[in-house]
Amino acid sequence: MTTQWLKLYMPRSLYARAALILVLPVIVVLLVVAIAFLQRHLEEVTAQMTRTAAREVTLVQNVMEGAETQQQALAAARSDLAALNMTAKFLPLNQEPQIDKRRWYDFIAPQVEAEMRVLLPQMQEIALPNGHEVRLYLGTNLGTLELSFDRRRLSPTAPHQLIVTMVFFAALITTISFLYMRNQLRPITRLADAAQAFGRGRVVPYSPGGAIEVRAAGNAFVDMRARIERQIEQRTLMLSGVSHDLRTPLTRLKLGLALLPEEEAAPLLQDVDEMQSLLDAFLDFSRGTAESSPEEVEPEYWLSQIIDDAQRAGQNVELVSVEGQGTAMVRPTAIRRAVENLIGNAIRYGSRAEVSLSMTPKSLRIRVEDDGPGIPVELRTEAVKPFTRLDPARNQNQGSGVGLGLAIVADIARVHGGILRLGSSERLGGLCADIVIGR
Template identity: 60%
Template sequence: MSLRWLKPYLPRSLYARAVLILLLPVITLLLVVSLVFAQRLFDDVTQQMVKTVAREVRLVLDEPEGSPVSEMLEIERRRVPASEMPEADDYDWFDLSGSVVIRELRGYFEDLERVSLTDNQFVMLYFHRDGGVVELVFDRRRVSARRPYQVLLNLAFYGILMTVVSYVYMRKQLKPITRLAEAAEAFGRGRHVPYRASGALEVRAAGNAFLDMRARLERQIEQRTLMLSGVSHDLRTPLTRLRLSLAMLEDEEAAPMLRDVRDMERLLEGFLAFARGAHEGEPEPVDPIALVTQIVEDAQRAQNDVTLVEARGVGTVALRAENIRRAVENLINNAVRYGSRAEVSVVMTEKSLRIRVEDDGPGIPPDSRDDAIKPFTRLEPARNQNRGMGVGLGLSIVLDVARAHGGTLRLGESARLGGLCADIVIAR
């Protein structure tokens, strides 16, 4: 039988699920023990006590009125008017054994008219004898266990006590898992937080594996950065000399070659930007609206048809400002390269930050959007490559920046302009 219908009602956090796993057996055990105890105490024990008292009541009824037997058995006997007899058997709703007492007494006496337990300290029996009503009164403790609720209170108290102790112990066991999750999440966002493996053997093994993985990735990033720094220095120098040499020539044939050198420098910058990644520096509180507004103004000064159409939300977000700037500039450059204009919007909510860039270009077909964000991919059928020169790293860099901030890049169709709609979505 499938239990998928139960999934929406289950807690999502590990602490809540652990508490649920802990409480269900304890509550179930308490209920079972309480029911068994109630059956034994309020049924079997009460039956035995009523049986003993019934014999004494029968003796009192068989003796004439005023007999010393009544005093010896501590059962008060007296005649009362019929009006004092209750209309029906009664007992308090919270009297757990009241129904058992009445049922058993009626089983022993066929002529028993009424039983009253409302006083909760005495049992009052009413019989029709010798043309009148006879009332017998005796102590309630003779037919019911004394303070039966104490056992239930003890069960509840120790059940709660053991639940609290177990919760504290389980919380201590789950804390290393939470710390590991926080360290992994921070590393995924490009932040390095101190972490030391602790906890149970399995959790400690997972923590040590995470530390080894993090150290290996950090070494690879460091080695890649050092290598690219050397490559950047080695390539920039000859390109700069070649550009200067061509700039000094007045020959018309030198102009195309000079443009080729500038294109090579721009391509080199793209390679280095992609290889450096988006994990440089630590995130700092940044006002996204102010940052995007400045980026749009810079693009407008560069004679690009870019407009900020929406800026909504207040507050700051932990961002690497330079990386976000690089990503948004890449989207704007792509938009004005493959279209005639671009519109930018930034919206902040309590849970997320969304930066959107739309253009009126040819867009990207839905079946090609996954390939578009892959490095070194150029979609000639979808985008007019004659309008610009590139190697297919623009969207890859944007995706890398978004993921480094714990977000993602979404590509779609612009409902406003009809071209590409690119969203950078980052959780706050």
């Protein structure tokens, strides 16, 4: 429970997590090295160099102490200034020290200023405008003395270069590592895409690759997909044979019953018709999506055709709303069978049906609502199971159903990687059935 909050901020994709694993340690190492470098190396070196420069400035001040005029003071210190590579001058009485802005990345300047103020109590101001020059303003009995010398005598030159170099090579190594890692992750994403497509009823080309473990998982997926396809094919072939074998004796029974008197043959013909209906429903359920392959369709146009066909057949059905637009990859024949089953159930148990379509960038939803008795909440799970008859909820005497209508719809939705959701219609008061599949 203590790590639940962390999951909210963690990336979801494999590439993002791999990048985080690569980048986070590099950033931590850079921070540790930078802090250690600044505190232990730069600060100590800068303090030593500052103390040396302060002693040289003190020497110049001591040489000038005995002079009575500014010119005498500068003349007395001329040889020392030349030896120390310094320049000196006195500011006019009304001139203020010129303090320019420092560079934003000059993070050593505050330490230099603090050290010099401690070592040189007479110092009024210090100017560190760039990385090449330092100007000290000292208060003397002759006026304000300006001393100028090389900045490299106070601190290392360009101390930020080490950090810039570290960041550059860290970024370079991280980029190379990520490119290599991407090649290792690509087989995993290809396997995920193939598995997701197969879960939605599509078969995309896939060949195992990558590391030994990823290749083993890929080979297992290919074998599993092949077994499932063989099972579906064998089931379809078996059911085709069963259909042929059973329809022939049923036809002979109908011919034989046609020779009997109508009153005697009527009950038997009803039994034969019920057997025919049961056989057709069972074959529709077993056939599933074997009759069609995935195609890219326009759901709005395709659903309008289904509604038009149902209206021509005398069914009271209407397309009430369409949200979103675009195309979707579905098995048209299978989805058409699912929608027709929902419309048929709605008309069988109610007086009218309303169909709506909603599309988002990731999902497609087809909703069918009716004004019938609906299905109680506690029975909705059982309603999608094969050969389930819910007599208390839906009057089976109103139709010839055998309990496979919703089961066929649920099976088709699952083949597309989706789901069939049952609820209550707020508009009509009956059943609300949603087919939700991914795009």
